[in-house]
Amino acid sequence: MAVLNKKQMSEEDIKLNYITPAIQPGWSGHITMETKITDGRINIRGNMVARSKPKFADYLLYLNSGKPIAVVEAKDNNHSVSFGLQQAITYAQMMDIPFAYSSNGDAFYEHDFLTGKERQIPLDQFPTQEELFKRFYAEVNDGSGYSEAEKRVVDQPYYSSQNTYPPRYYQRNAVNRTVEAIARGQQRLLLVMATGTGKTYTAFQIVYRLLRADIKKRILYLADRNILVDQSILQDFAPLEKTIYKVDFSDKDCLNKISSHEVNFALYHQMVGQNDEEHFRQIPAGYFDLIIVDECHRGSAKEDSNWRKVLEYFSTATQIGMTATPKESEKVSNIDYFGDPVYTYSLKQGIEDGFLAPFKVINVTLDISDGWRPYKGQTDLYGNEIPDRIYNNRDFDYPNGVILEDRINEVANEITEYLKATDRMQKTIVFCATEDAAERMRIALVNLNNDMVEKNPDYVVRITGSDTYGKSKLDYFISVSSEYPVIATTSELLSTGADCKMTKFIVLDKYIESMTTFKQIIGRGTRIREKEGKTHFAVMDFRGVTKLFADPEWDGPIEQDEHFHHGGTENHPPKPPYDPDHPIEPVERLGVPIVDKDGCQVKIINKTVSVYDANGRLLRQEDIIDYTRTNIKGEYASLSDFIRKWKASDKKEEIRKALAEMGIDLEALKKDQNMADVDDFDFICYVAYGQKPLTRAERANNVKKRDFFSKYSGDARAVLEILLDKYMNQGITEVEDIRVLSLADFEKYGKPAKIVKLFGGKVQYEQAVKELEENIYGIEVG
Numbered sequence: 001m002a003v004l005n006k007k008q009m010s011e012e013d014i015k016l017n018y019i020t021p022a023i024q025p026g027w028s029g030h031i032t033m034e035t036k037i038t039d040g041r042i043n044i045r046g047n048m049v050a051r052s053k054p055k056f057a058d059y060l061l062y063l064n065s066g067k068p069i070a071v072v073e074a075k076d077n078n079h080s081v082s083f084g085l086q087q088a089i090t091y092a093q094m095m096d097i098p099f100a101y102s103s104n105g106d107a108f109y110e111h112d113f114l115t116g117k118e119r120q121i122p123l124d125q126f127p128t129q130e131e132l133f134k135r136f137y138a139e140v141n142d143g144s145g146y147s148e149a150e151k152r153v154v155d156q157p158y159y160s161s162q163n164t165y166p167p168r169y170y171q172r173n174a175v176n177r178t179v180e181a182i183a184r185g186q187q188r189l190l191l192v193m194a195t196g197t198g199k200t201y202t203a204f205q206i207v208y209r210l211l212r213a214d215i216k217k218r219i220l221y222l223a224d225r226n227i228l229v230d231q232s233i234l235q236d237f238a239p240l241e242k243t244i245y246k247v248d249f250s251d252k253d254c255l256n257k258i259s260s261h262e263v264n265f266a267l268y269h270q271m272v273g274q275n276d277e278e279h280f281r282q283i284p285a286g287y288f289d290l291i292i293v294d295e296c297h298r299g300s301a302k303e304d305s306n307w308r309k310v311l312e313y314f315s316t317a318t319q320i321g322m323t324a325t326p327k328e329s330e331k332v333s334n335i336d337y338f339g340d341p342v343y344t345y346s347l348k349q350g351i352e353d354g355f356l357a358p359f360k361v362i363n364v365t366l367d368i369s370d371g372w373r374p375y376k377g378q379t380d381l382y383g384n385e386i387p388d389r390i391y392n393n394r395d396f397d398y399p400n401g402v403i404l405e406d407r408i409n410e411v412a413n414e415i416t417e418y419l420k421a422t423d424r425m426q427k428t429i430v431f432c433a434t435e436d437a438a439e440r441m442r443i444a445l446v447n448l449n450n451d452m453v454e455k456n457p458d459y460v461v462r463i464t465g466s467d468t469y470g471k472s473k474l475d476y477f478i479s480v481s482s483e484y485p486v487i488a489t490t491s492e493l494l495s496t497g498a499d500c501k502m503t504k505f506i507v508l509d510k511y512i513e514s515m516t517t518f519k520q521i522i523g524r525g526t527r528i529r530e531k532e533g534k535t536h537f538a539v540m541d542f543r544g545v546t547k548l549f550a551d552p553e554w555d556g557p558i559e560q561d562e563h564f565h566h567g568g569t570e571n572h573p574p575k576p577p578y579d580p581d582h583p584i585e586p587v588e589r590l591g592v593p594i595v596d597k598d599g600c601q602v603k604i605i606n607k608t609v610s611v612y613d614a615n616g617r618l619l620r621q622e623d624i625i626d627y628t629r630t631n632i633k634g635e636y637a638s639l640s641d642f643i644r645k646w647k648a649s650d651k652k653e654e655i656r657k658a659l660a661e662m663g664i665d666l667e668a669l670k671k672d673q674n675m676a677d678v679d680d681f682d683f684i685c686y687v688a689y690g691q692k693p694l695t696r697a698e699r700a701n702n703v704k705k706r707d708f709f710s711k712y713s714g715d716a717r718a719v720l721e722i723l724l725d726k727y728m729n730q731g732i733t734e735v736e737d738i739r740v741l742s743l744a745d746f747e748k749y750g751k752p753a754k755i756v757k758l759f760g761g762k763v764q765y766e767q768a769v770k771e772l773e774e775n776i777y778g779i780e781v782g
Contacts, residue, residue, distance in 0.1 A: 006105060011076045015058065018105035018123065019074050023059060026128030030062045037091065037169055039354035042528070042535050044611050048665045049535055051354060057091050061132070066158045066167075066209075067176060069136055070099040072108075081120060082109040096173045098136060101126075114139035141184075149183040149215060156213040158205055159239055167205060168355065170345040171198055175205045177342045178320065182290075183215055188319050190296075190338035194347040195324040195523025196356050200236040203292050203322060208240065211262060216290040216318070221265045222310065223294040227474070229265045232294075237263070247271070249279040258283060271310045280310050288317045296321035296338065311337075325519040347519070347526065356526040358611070361549070362540045364414055365606040366407065369393055369544065372600060380593035387593075393543040394511045397433035399592065403440070406597040411509055411542050412444035414604060415487075418505070418540065421672075424452060426504035427477070428487040429524055433510045435464045438489040441509065445487055452486070461485040465493050478502075480532060501527045502534050508541045515553045518545065546610075625673075625687060628664050632688040639689040646681055647777065653733045656680060679731060681777060699776050700728040708775045712768070715749050716758040720772060722746060727776060735769060738762075 004013065015033075024031065040054040059072035071091050073084035084102035089111055092100040100111040101121075108121040114136070121127075127135070137145050146154065158167060158175070167175065174191055181189055193199045203221070210216040221237075223229045233244055245257045247266035258264050271280040291314055311319060321338040324347075335341075350356030374386040386402065395401030397408075415430065430445070432438040442462045452459040463470040463477065463485075471493070476482040478500050491510065503525045512518050525537035539546065548554060635658065636642035649655055656666055670676050670683055675693065678686070682693035694702075703724060709717050722745050726734045734740055741752035749755050756765040 006077045009077060009105070011074055014076050014103075014105040015074045019059075019072070019103050022103075022108075022123050022126050023061070023072065026126065026131075027061050030064075030129055032060045032062075033058065035060045037094065038352075041352050041354045042358050044358055044360055044536055048660065048668075054354065055091070057095075060097075061129070063133065063136065064155060064157065066156075066172065067154060068095060068097050069132060070101060071095070071097050072101040072103065075102065075104045077105050079104050081107045085109050085111060085118075095169045096176065098140070099132065112139075147183065149213075150180055153179045153183045153209060153213040153215055156209045159208045161239065164239070167201075168198070170343075170349075170353075170355075171202045171205070174202050174343045174345065175209065178206050179209050179213075179215070181342055182210065182318050183213075186318070186342075188321075188338045190321045190323075190335065190341045192323060192341045192344040192346075194345060194350045194356060194526065195520065196526040196528075197324075197345055197350050198236075199322050199324070200232050200294070203232075203294070203320075204236040204240070206320070207237075207263060207290070207292070210290065217262065218288050219263045219290045219292070220288045220314070220317070221263065221292045221294065222268055222271070223265070224268045226267065228294055229267060233265060237265075249273075249282070255282060259287075264288075268310065278309065280313055285313055286316045288314050291317045291319045293319065293321045296323045308337075324523055325516040347523070350526070355528070357528045357534065357536045359522070359525060359537045359539055361546050361610045362418070362538060363544070363546060363606075363608045363610070364411075364540060364542050364604055366410065366542065367603050367605045368396075368404070368407065368600070369542075372402075372404070374595075374599075378595075378599060380595055380599070382594070384591065384593065386595065397437040397440075397509075398511070399434070401592065403437075403592055403594045404600050404602060405595065406600060406602040408437075408440055408444050409448075409597075410602045410604065411507075412441060412448050414542075415445065415507055415540065416448040418538075419449075422538075423504070424449075425483060425486055427500065427502045428505040428507065429500065429503055430487065430489045430507040431510045431521060432489055432491050435462075435466055435491050437509075438462045438464055438491050442489045445489070449487075456484050458484040458486075460487040460489065463488045463490050463493055465491075480529060500524045501529050502532060503527075504534060504537045506537065506539045508539065508543055508545045510545075511543050512545045512548070515548060515551060518548045519554075625669075628659075628669060629688045631664060632659070632684060636688070639685065639691065642684065642688070647774075651733075651736055652680065653736065655684075656733070681732070696728045696731065700724050702778075703772070703775045706775055706778070708772065714758075715755075716768070719746065719749060719755060719758060720768060723769065723772060724776075732773065732776070735772070738766075 006014075009017070020033075035057045037055040037057055040051040042049060042051050057071050058074045059070075060068045061070040061072070063069040071088050073088040073091070075084045081104050082102055083104065085100065088100035088102050091097070092111075092113065098113045100113070102109050103123075105123070107123050108126055109118065110121055111118050112135075140146060154176075156179075158172075160166065170193075174193065178189055178191060191199070191202070193202065207216075207219055207221075211219070221229075221232065223232070229246060233241070233246065237244060240263055243262040245261035245264050247258060247264050247270060248254055249270060251257065273279050291311065293311070319338070347356060351358050369392070371390040371392045373390045374388060376388070378386050380386055391402045397403055415428070419426065419428065430438070430441055432441050439462050442460050445460045446453050449459060458473060458476075461470050461473050461477070463474055465471075470488075473485050473488075474493075477485045477488050480501050506521065506525050508521070512521070522539065525539070528534060632642070636645055646652065646655065659666060666680055666683065667676075669687075670678060673683075675683055675686075677695045677697065678693045679696050679699060682691075682695075682699075685691040686693040709720060712720060719741075723735050723740070726740060726745070738752065738756075740746075741755050746752075746755060749758070756762045759765040759768050
């Protein structure tokens, strides 16, 4: 006999008593419950950072460990059978699952993605594993079913060990879609995954499953920078280390080593040769059966690129292009070569799921941002007349532009002040116009942070293509465990490829028009390292570059440019030698005018802070004090409204919690404003209504002057005096909590139960505390 009526049961009761018994017999060993799908978005609200709740699936049913086939969402019996179906459908769409179900304990409701049909199923007739497998195999691929090759690769498990993590849902989607498409015979594929979402891990699982399923046997992994190859071999591809060779044509035994290893890593420029020797032609054209192209938005996207020759030479191989930022323009198209993406996981979705770090944007406007013009006959530091025209953000520090020393110092000072106000040891990348500009910025930052440089000269380092010392520090900069360097000034080298996991601050002091470059730069900060304190990052923009966030191309669907024309790849003119580890960075012409502070004084005229929202847009958020004032006034229209609410509140902590839900951390904000000794009441009145604040000590002294304690005597009076001291030192919430009586300060008066008897009982004690509060706040504000 049931203890509870079905309508009285919670969702958990319904699952335990009805849904699980209905599903489990037919799915033993192929079912998981309360499966975590996402980590929960990290929200930056006001001056607080907090995660939303993760998404969990009530039940997941599996074809095998790597392929979920059904999702079931449960509701209590006060909802209809199909009430949870939309949620199940949403989860199924996220995870590429063909069957979605909901139940309230009375029956099941099914949505079949393969046929588009829905139906209700009696509680005791939920499809068994065998039944659903049979339907899936019959309906998949528009009813044609799986080929033998597809079955082999679908049945092939993911690599797993104690040192690896299981794939996230979107990585599993990307791997499954890719290996199944390859098993069906698709030759060119494009995977688009935002920076920080594990493209290389995804590539490893694709390679591992195809190798173990005997679908592919000889694999070439192409990248354009040594750091990308080395990171991949040492990290994500480490389980295959015995089968990996890094191609080196200077090695006389190179071809034998290529043929004796299943997976070969190579750099584009080594395959082509410094002088277009086309080393790759030493390898038979049909040798490789799979090629993975890392960061394919770069050289391989160009039809007239020498790098494209490598791909066209090995044209019989299946080719996978991987990128965070596909290039689509009139002259360049990833889609033209690789086809439409088989899977896309965007920055927006990564932030929404909580797998990527959100960010705030600080736009800094200088008084010369819109233009500076030299006066007639003005000369630079060397006595040369400065060409008469209007110089703007496209010109400062650039070739054919002008160098303004005070602008450099003002930018460096603003960076330094931000670091001092937040964390001076947070990993920071400053993107500058040229390599020389990066050196000038390094010097300015060193001089403004000499106290930190004194502790370690690598506090600020220039890391650029031509800086041998700086490049030697790159591995230390990107290392999670290495403190130094802290600040890296750069131009191009750090804009892509480098896995900067702990970057918390990105500074834009170069003009950027390319959306691809912009996305790559923002991607330097998107990785989360929660245990190490990295949950979000900040972008400081001195050039108005972040206007690109408003461009539909920022996070919209990927489409081929309508003006793109396929032009073939024959008879290409020779290209200059390319070394990806020494990228060609902008250099200055000799004689760029340099103007000192006397010639042009620069100052900041405006700063705004914006936060990236869940819909991929930026929400403008002015100064945090303005944000706080606006939200408080939205809750309490006037000072009298607030005072009335404060006095009526039994627990002042509730007001603090209400503000926290708006994203306002009062304690942190008071600390930022050097007002830690001020009561919450006074701070709110000061920030929102412009009232002069009293410190807690001043309020406590006023209570003593009022002779409030005279109505109490002996130990009761002593207890209240201690409570007032507690208020003065720690605030009102300490006084309101009756557990305060358990502290050592009250030990001589006995346990809490004995102390409240000093006042006649708990009710009388609480009344005495309320009267104490009324006396604390009895003095008018202002």
